[in-house]
Amino acid sequence: MSKKLLFSIIVVLLITNVATMLFWKQDDTSDVIDDKEIKTNEAVAKIDGNEITYQDWMKSLRENYGKKQLKDQIDHQIVKQLAKEKGITISEKIVERDIALLTTMQGLTSEKELNELEEKWEEDILYRYQLEALLAEGASISDSETQAYYTKYDRQYQFYESVQLSHIIVPDMATAEKVVDELEQGADFSLLATEYSIDEDTKNNGGYLGFNSTDTQFLPADYFDVAEGLEEYSYSEPFTTANGVAILYLHKSLPDITFSYEELQPYIRNELALQSMNQSLVADPLWEKLDIEWVYGE
Structure with missing residues (x-):
């Protein structure tokens, strides 16, 4: 590849990358940051009347991060090109x-x-x-x-099957049915866990249990049986456990991925x-x- 062609590719990458566009943006009269329109001829910050202008901000970004950003883009282009030339594929x-x-x-x-x-x-x-x-x-x-x-x-x-769960534990089925009724009306699971759950270890975190592999000793075995019957981002019917009546929420389910x-x-x-x-x-x-x-x- 010629220097001219490769340099052209780098310039295109530079122009099309949103972050780097901020570093080099000079002539437009407005910009959009976090869905908010910013006038480039106005201050982006004021501290006791002292202004930080848009141009000062862009200059600082360019000087402090512009080189690193461009080098990162070049690195990625080099690796992509050489990997293609050498037939390197990733499973x-x-x-x-x-x-x-x-x-x-x-x-x-x-x-x-x-x-x-x-x-x-x-x-x-x-x-x-x-x-x-x-x-x-x-x-x-x-x-x-x-x-x-x-x-x-x-x-x-190896990666072993893992599920991301939250739960609400209540003392009896009547309370559980009340919770389910509120869920069906659109109530937030984590807020209901904070309000109703009797599990002191998780209630303040919205009942969140995190990711757990199926061989964990920290969750009841029947949690995984219940989770198997759920679709992601859905909750279970109430079921009885040793600690009370549980309602389970499955956020994400990840299967085994193992290798020879x-x-x-x-x-x-x-x-x-x-x-x-x-x-x-x-x-x-x-x-x-x-x-x-x-x-x-x-």
């Missing part, structure tokens, strides 16, 4: 596993919010594994090394290669493989 199953792991690290999110996060995560996951493969290219790692590593750390590569050695071998090899090379997961060594020009220098 969809690996991507699904990593998205599942990231999902379990989230708190409560709406279905829409989670879908938006998953799109961003997928892009980052593909970049990370492609970068790892490119950096590890040519390293010598034996099958016996990858097999030994898999045998020792097998479980850390053969499926993981190339990823373990790349991981071990970077360890042996003491190579950080950064794209800098790949810059020399392409002709790159950018506003900050050669």
